[in-house]
Amino acid sequence: MANKILIYGANGYTGKLITQEAKAKGVKVEIAGRNEEAIKALAKETDYPFHIIELAETNKLEQLLTDFDTVIHCAGPFSETAIPMVEACLKSKTHYLDITGEIWVFEDIMKYHEQAKASGIVLMPGVGFDVVPTDCLAGYLKEKLPSGNSLELAFVGSKTGMSRGTAVTMAKNISKGGFIRENGELKNVPLAYEVKEFKFSHRNQWCMTIPWGDLMTSYHQTQIPNIKVFSGASLKMIKKIKKYRGLKFLLGIGWIQKLVRNKIENSVTGPNEENLQSGKTYVLGKIMDDAGNSFSAELITPEAYFLTAKTAINSALKLENANLNGYLTPSQAFGVDFILEFEKVERIERA
Known part of the structure; x- marks a missing residue:
């Protein structure tokens, strides 16, 4: 029997892209979420069966x-939604995939490794741009230089642009500051802790350290004890972040979080179709x-959200014949x- 796949949160920006990718590939899925109007509209567009359900409806x-074999x-934000879904998957013996990039979500889900093995299911957070390309690149580099630390x-x-869900997640977590991994331990550092210029194949770009999921996932798979993840940013943006990072505690206050979240939900929509296709x-x-000793490589991929739709669906399909379990x-x-x-993915070894 074919792998039965459920897409939960299918009406969100990225969830909708994943659902549309499934339709384009001829993959039979079902969709679910709590927003009845949006889910029904997407079901009508795709002709997929749908379910209206909240994560809090545990038994349902x-x-x-x-x-379903896989969800x-x-x-998001996955810091609020991941564990209820993971715990439901453990009881229903359903493989769990998500598209998070939040450090602490990876760590929280790792704690269910033994339970997942006992249930015979896979727990695999981060099957989108967060963190498929970086995770694969980290593993490749470790193979090339096993002594690397x-x-x-x-x-x-x-x-590229930012989806509404990603923006909400960033705003929710910014009060925690930045992180790097040092001597095997996560280290809390200021936002934009380190700034340096990288030579990408298309241009030189200033980048700053960010608290990315690979601080968990790359360490988990390679055991490299010192890891830093950088994201491209303009010097103007970096300057602003450094100027205001002392006020990050304000974004940890509930009513300010709510104001920021409302503003994001009313203004952020995600990359447009042209940028999705050509980025x-x-x-x-x-x-x-x-x-x-050192070894360097570069990946060139399609636009991040465009790629996420493909990696998420393919990850679910690959589990059909895979004898895998655990985190x-x-x-x-x-x-x-x-x-x-x-x-349109290319890997280049760099001098």
């Missing part, structure tokens, strides 16, 4: 999931060891060349 959710969870990852998009994302990686990163499950299975 578990019962629904028993009919692609797209409803320091890793730098950096990425920048040529034409590119560039990912650089460098691994180093104590002897002064896994994408490259642990599918190999470091998984990212190369997608059109």
Whole structure:
């Protein structure tokens, strides 16, 4: 019997892209979410069966999931939504995939590793741009230099925007500051803690450290103890972040969070169709060891959200014939060349 896939949060920006990708590939899925009007509209557009359900409806959710082999969870912020879905999946014996990039969500889900093995299911957060390309690149670099104990990852998009869900997640977590991994431990650092210029294949770009999921996933799969992740940013933006980072505690206050969230929900929509189709994302990686050896490579991929739709659906499909269980990163499950299975993805070894 074919792998039955449920897309939860299908009406959100990225969830809708994933649903449309499934339709384009001829993959039979069902969709679900709590927004009845939006889910019904998407079901009418795609002719997919639908379910209206809230994560808080625990028994109803578990019962629904028993009919599916895999759920692609797209409803963020995942710090609020991931664990209820994971716990339902453990009881229903349904593989769990999501598209989070939040550090602490990866850590929280890792704690269910033994329970997932016992249930015979896979827990695989981060099957979108967060973190498939960087996870595959980190594993590839570790294979090239097994003695490596320091890793730098950096990425920048040529034409990209931010979805409403991503913006809400960033606003929710900004009060926590930045993070790097140092000597095997997560270290809390200021926002834009380190700033440096990277030479991508299309241009030089200033980048700043960010609290990206690979601080968890790359460490989990490679055990590299020192990891920094950088994202492209203008010097003007970096200057603003440094200027206001002392006020980050304000975004931890409930009523201010609510104001920011409302503003985001009324103004942020995500990349437009032209940028989705024509945009590119560039990912650089460098691994180093104590002897002064290093190895670098670059990935060139389609636009981040465009790629997410493809990696999420393909991850779900690949689980159909895979004898896997427990917590896994994408490259642990599918190999470091998984990212190369997608059109218009190129990996270049750098001098």
